[in-house]
Amino acid sequence: MRFLGLMLLGTLGLGGCAKSPVLDANDLPRVASEYVAIFNDLDSWDEARVTALFAKPSKARAQRGHMQWMHAQVGDCGEMQPIWQVGSARARYGFHCERGDLEVHLRLDKQGNIAGVISGVAGVEPTAPVAEAFKTVLAAMPWSDAVAGQHAWGDGIMPRWARKRGQCELDRVRVVSQYVGMFDLRCEHGNMYMKVAVKKDGAIGAVQVWRPEEDEAVAFRNKPTG
Numbered sequence: 001m002r003f004l005g006l007m008l009l010g011t012l013g014l015g016g017c018a019k020s021p022v023l024d025a026n027d028l029p030r031v032a033s034e035y036v037a038i039f040n041d042l043d044s045w046d047e048a049r050v051t052a053l054f055a056k057p058s059k060a061r062a063q064r065g066h067m068q069w070m071h072a073q074v075g076d077c078g079e080m081q082p083i084w085q086v087g088s089a090r091a092r093y094g095f096h097c098e099r100g101d102l103e104v105h106l107r108l109d110k111q112g113n114i115a116g117v118i119s120g121v122a123g124v125e126p127t128a129p130v131a132e133a134f135k136t137v138l139a140a141m142p143w144s145d146a147v148a149g150q151h152a153w154g155d156g157i158m159p160r161w162a163r164k165r166g167q168c169e170l171d172r173v174r175v176v177s178q179y180v181g182m183f184d185l186r187c188e189h190g191n192m193y194m195k196v197a198v199k200k201d202g203a204i205g206a207v208q209v210w211r212p213e214e215d216e217a218v219a220f221r222n223k224p225t226g
């Protein structure tokens with residue numbers, strides 16, 4: 001009896017040590033291609049198809065309006081170009097589209113489903129609320145207690161290194177979504193990246209800045225999301 005018990009425990013132990021699925025080199029490009037295929041066929045939105053791509057159904061549902069806005073800006077997208085990749089679960093891809101570009105940053109779970117996605121369009125001007133918010137933030141630089149210090153978003157431009165860059169101006173619009181813009185700034189004493197997000201009522205929601213001399217992937221991971 002004792003021998004049978006030990007065998008049973010051994011069997012259970014082996015089952016408990018079963019390996020988790022391992023992502024391979026095809027998972028990221030496969031998921032990115034499917035994401036864009038859905039993007040290009042929004043008129044035939046298939047809830048089951050979209051949900052199957054995501055780890056959580058709620059993340060899938062949140063993409064529809066975001067994709068519709070982006071598609072209205074750039075049209076259908078085709079050729080895929082890798083931008084960067086970290087391991088087998090995280091990467092960013094660019095897609096050439098009819099009127100601009102689409103950029104998609106994916107983070108996969110162990111089953112190869114989308115655990116997180118950040119996407120935006122390039123070659124497109126920011127929406128009026130994002131543009132107005134950006135002008136407000138730019139006018140408040142460099143940070144001071146009397147101006148930016150009076151707003152919660154002012155903490156985003158408060159770092160000492162950012163203040164030392166002095167006054168800044170727009171160099172180029174990098175990537176946008178309906179409520180977010182990512183910008184390159186040219187400043188008196190160096191440059192920086194800036195992300196400005198607005199709430200649905202147009203109020204400034206958040207501001208973040210990065211040094212261009214840092215690894216660009218750090219900034220790319222924080223580009224617009226829907």
